[in-house]
Amino acid sequence: MSGRIILVRHAQAMTRDLVRWPNDSNRPLAPEGMREFERAARGLCMLLEEKGKIISSPCKRARQTADILRSVWSGGSVPALWKELNPEAEPTDFLERLEKENFRGDVVAFGHEPHLSRFVGLAVSGEPLSVVKFYKGGAVAIEFAQQPRPGGARLLWALPRRQLMLLGKRRSSRKHRGHDD
Numbered sequence: 001m002s003g004r005i006i007l008v009r010h011a012q013a014m015t016r017d018l019v020r021w022p023n024d025s026n027r028p029l030a031p032e033g034m035r036e037f038e039r040a041a042r043g044l045c046m047l048l049e050e051k052g053k054i055i056s057s058p059c060k061r062a063r064q065t066a067d068i069l070r071s072v073w074s075g076g077s078v079p080a081l082w083k084e085l086n087p088e089a090e091p092t093d094f095l096e097r098l099e100k101e102n103f104r105g106d107v108v109a110f111g112h113e114p115h116l117s118r119f120v121g122l123a124v125s126g127e128p129l130s131v132v133k134f135y136k137g138g139a140v141a142i143e144f145a146q147q148p149r150p151g152g153a154r155l156l157w158a159l160p161r162r163q164l165m166l167l168g169k170r171r172s173s174r175k176h177r178g179h180d181d
Contacts, residue, residue, distance in 0.1 A: 004156065005098070005123075005148075006048065006108045006141045007116045009134040011037035011068070011161070013061040025059040025086075033061075034068065036161060037137045041069045043167025044108075044139055047157075051075040052106035057085035059112070065137070066110040076108065085111040091119035091128045098148040116140070126151030137161030 012033030014021075021027040029037075052073075056066035058081045066079040084094040094115075098107075109116075117130035123142050125131060132140050132155070141156040159167075 003103065004049075004106050004141055004143045005153075006044070006106055006139055007120065007134070008044070008065065008069070008108060008110050008139045009113055009116055009136055010057075010059070010062040010065040010110060011040075011137040013136075028060050029064045033136065034064070036165065037065055037068050038072065039168045040137050040161045040164035041072045041168070043164035043169075044069065045073045046167050046170075047139075047141070047159075048073060048108065049075070049106045051104070052108060053077045053103050054079040054108050054110070055082050055085065056080070056110040057087070057112060058083060059086065062110040062112065066108075069108060069110075075105070079110070082109075085109060085115070087112040087115055089115060091115060091122045092150075094119055095122060095148055095150065120153075120155070122150050123148070123153035124151065124155050131155075132158050135160040137164070139164060 012030050013027050014030050054066050054070055054076045056062045056079045070076050084097045113134050116134050117132050118128040121127055121129040121131040138160040140158040142153040143156055144153045
């Protein structure tokens, strides 16, 4: 695989509560997180290729965030669940899995902090150190010129959720004025 990987931190989740969710992987998105990410997802679509692959951590909050993107990105696949995107996974595990895949188009990966920022560090510098800040519902794009390997990527852009929401608002207003691009 060579190409762009867009990494997205899950949207705002419900507050941790061991009584309601003894297993934190079952904790869902908060209603506000769902609403805000739907608007952010519309903006993210403006930055994506026509077709691509969606992958997600198996945790409920990441899966729900991925499903929101899928609902607004007509070219996105049904999200595939990758254990390599779990919060406790090592960034090297995710990189090794990407090396084995043969994707066409963008790959949009939904996960957690600090895993995602450590993965970006591994991809661009060769060391699994946080080099970017991921906000909930925010996205970072990197690109591998060849097969994924430590230090083989370049950082393309990093946008917090609010910036993506502004892009989505711009997209909606252009459609309402008769521009569909």
